[in-house]
Amino acid sequence: MIGNRSVDRSRIVGSFRGSAPVAFRIACGHPLQTNPRSWIGPKSVQSRANRLGALGGRRHPVSQTMAISLAMAISLAMDRSMQSPILIVGAGPVGLAAALSLSRFQIPLRIIDRNEAPTTLSKALVLWRRSIINLDPVIPYEDWLACGLVPKGLRFFDQGAYQATMTLENGAHVLPPGLLIPQSKIENRLIEALKQQGVTVERQTSLESFVQHEDRVVCQLQTPDGAEELETPYLFGCDGAHSTVRHSLGLNFSGESIAYRWLLGDIEVEVEDGVNPHAPKSEYERTLDHGWLYSTNSDQGSLQLFPITDTRYRIFVEAGVADPTTPRQDPTVQDLQAALIERTRLQWKITDSHWLADFRINERQVSQYVHGRVFVAGDAAHVHSPAGGQGMNTGIQDAVNLAWKVALVWKGDASPALLETYQEERHPVAERVLKVSGRAMRMTMSTNRLTRGVQDVIQSIVTHIPAVRKMVTSILAEDDVAYLHSSLAGESEGNVKPGMTLPDVPIEIDGQVCSSIALLRPRKLDAVYTLLLMSETKPDAWPGSPLVQVVRFGQDFQDPQRNFNQALGLHSNSGLLIRPDATIAASGAPAVIQDWLDQWMESTAR
Structure with a gap:
């Protein structure tokens, strides 16, 4: 008053x-x-x-x-x-990654989920290199390496007969292209890291509705204790394909449903000679060769197998045309065993199952991710074919991209205009994933022998030309995701351009070989950006800011094999400014770095 x-x-x-x-x-x-x-x-x-x-x-x-x-x-x-805490709706990998990335910057938040507990199902199976890099400041990559299986490559079959093997080409990278880790394990690790930050997921709590104002969002929640009204400065919709946030915004989830049915199973298998009457024609069909993915086409449809543990696999079976009104009916173990016998020569017997499902594929995307103080990310913004395992990874990267920008604006260290770059950078990425994964899925769906013959030629090229294998590996690992045309891409010199990810190559820190990505780990409380200096120039010659941590060659790390120097291609008197998501912001002389900070940061004083 x-x-x-x-x-x-x-x-x-x-x-x-x-x-x-x-x-x-x-x-x-x-x-x-x-x-x-x-x-x-x-x-x-x-x-x-x-x-x-x-x-x-x-x-x-x-x-x-x-x-x-x-x-x-x-x-x-x-x-x-x-x-007032930022509210994150949805505690799957996307919401958890957003919460963890915000908590890194000491941002108050609440994360809610309508489910009683985290998923126990494997669901998504692979964490690709780019996601590992994005999460490294909050969960070191060593943690993921300790709990994941490195995929060796893919083996292709046609009508049960072995065709070709494609290994994944890792080049000079320290990190593998990806790690096979069930989503349940990924969620548990994210939850554990959040608890270490003092944040607990609020279970059995749902968002019922919200009203957006100029300076806040007023949310109506339903909790185990009853109704609650919450005012939040920002609302993150990470609540999946049936997103309440997306529906409340009235967004059009444009796209299509593929009129096919797939059978899915997480199964335990063992080798048993004679279980399949089709005699094996290669050694690969009579062994469990750990770490290899299997893909086969046949007149009856496609079938894929993905390793989870030494004896557990995910099986996908194409099961024919089905329109959206066709009732779902989960397969039995007998159904999946019959598919293995009908479409492969694998001498594998299914001994147990952990998850059986009938599923359909949707390819959809909203046109706008940013709506004032409300955002959508992950499956709430885009859903697509599981081909390539890009879905969860794209969502995690959405979350990391959005979180650091919201954190800076919340703290008053950046203009709200920064938030618009979330749409600018992430929408095209998911749009491309939709096209590429959809194309890959449709190729595997063909039962036409002529089409499959073309696929066999393509597979032969992929498996025999190292440069093509390297390109395919890079696409799967999402190394090629870049924001080269983003408003945030500043001036540059050298091999790496603003908008690209910092190269993952071996360096030495305290005498130990590690990935160059480790240079981005927080060294001081308020640091947001990392200024990488490839010479022993005194930091005084460079822009200073509480938001910038300085990492110097010679003092903070060594590059004895010159891997990093060659990957960057920078002049000795140049610097590299790197964003929290490991994306290059700008590179060059001190004035170039200062210009970028002046343009995008509200406070860059020493």
């Missing part, structure tokens, strides 16, 4: 943070680029009141009492606004 009049504190805060006259903000004791967290607290109320009292001048004086009341209202409203 001011006098006996009510004050709309949200309107005060909204104008104070954005559209208020410059004089008003200066009068409150804050330069234009001050972190808004410093606007909060009793220490500043009196000085803020003094300046408010002087605003009216001699003709329109503001009483000291009114000035103090107004200053306190601003402080209270700002405190409420800044402490």
Whole structure:
């Protein structure tokens, strides 16, 4: 209250943070680029009141009492606004990755999920290199290596007969192209890391509705204790293909449903000679060769096998045309064993099952990911064919891309314009995944022998030309995902361009060989960006900011084989500014780095 009049504190805060006259903000004791967290607290109320009292001048004086009341209202409203947690809806891999990435920057948040517990099903099976890199600042890549299986490659069959083998080409990388890890394990590791940050998933809690205002989103939740209203500065919709957030926004999930049915099973297998009457024609058909993926085409349809453990595999069986109205019917172990016998020569007996499902494929994407203070990510924004295992990975990368941008804006270290680059960078990535995975799935679906003959030729090329194998591996690992045309891509020199990911090559830190990605791990509390200097130039020659941590060749790491130097191709007096998602922001002389910081950061003072 001011006098006996009510004050709309949200309107005060909204104008104070954005559209208020410059004089008003200066009068409150804050330069234009001050972190808004410093606007909060009793220490500043009196000085803020003094300046408010002087605003009216001699003709329109503001009483000291009114000035103090107004200053306190601003402080209270700002405190409420800044402490209100960001709300993440959905605690699958995408929501968990978003929460973990926000908590890295000490952002208050809540993450809710309508389910009683995390999934126990394997669901997605592979974590590709780019996702491992994106998550490294919060979960070191060594943790994933300890619990995942490195895929060796793919073996192709046609009508049960072995055709070719394609190994995955890793080149100079330290990290493998990907790791076979069930989604349940990935979720558990993310949850564990979140708990270490003091964040717990709120289970059996759902978002019922929300109303977006200029300065906040008011959400209606249903919790185990009843209804709750929550005000949040930002709302993340990571709630899957049937997203409440997407539906509430009224977004068109444009695309199509593929009119086919697939049978899925997570099965235990063992070798048993004679279980398949089709005699094996290669050694691969009478052994369990751990780490290899199998793909076969036949007149009856396609079948794929993906290793989970030494004896557990995921099996996909194409099961014919089915329109959306066709009832779903989960397969039996006998159905899957019959498919193995009918379409392969594998002498594998299914001994047990952990998950059996009938599933359909949708290819859909919303046109816009950013809606004011509300965002959609992962399956809430795009769904596509499982070919290539890109779905979960694309969603995790959505989450990491969005989280660091929201964190900076929330802290007042960047303009809200930064949030628009989430749409700019991530929408084209999912759009491409839709096209590539859809094309790959349709190729495997063909029962036409002429078409399959063309596929055999393609497979022969892929398996015999190293450069093509390397390209395919890069696509699967998502090494080729880049934001070269993003507004955030600054000036550059050398081999790596802004928008590309920092190369993963061997370096030495404290005498130990590791991936260059380890250079991006947080070294100080408020650091957001990493400034990489490839010479022993003193840091004083470079832009300084609390948001930037400096890593220097010679002092912080060694490059004895010059792998890193060759990959970067930088001049010795150049620097590389790297974003929290391991993406190059800018490279070149100190002035180039400073220009980028000045353009995108609200506060870059030393």
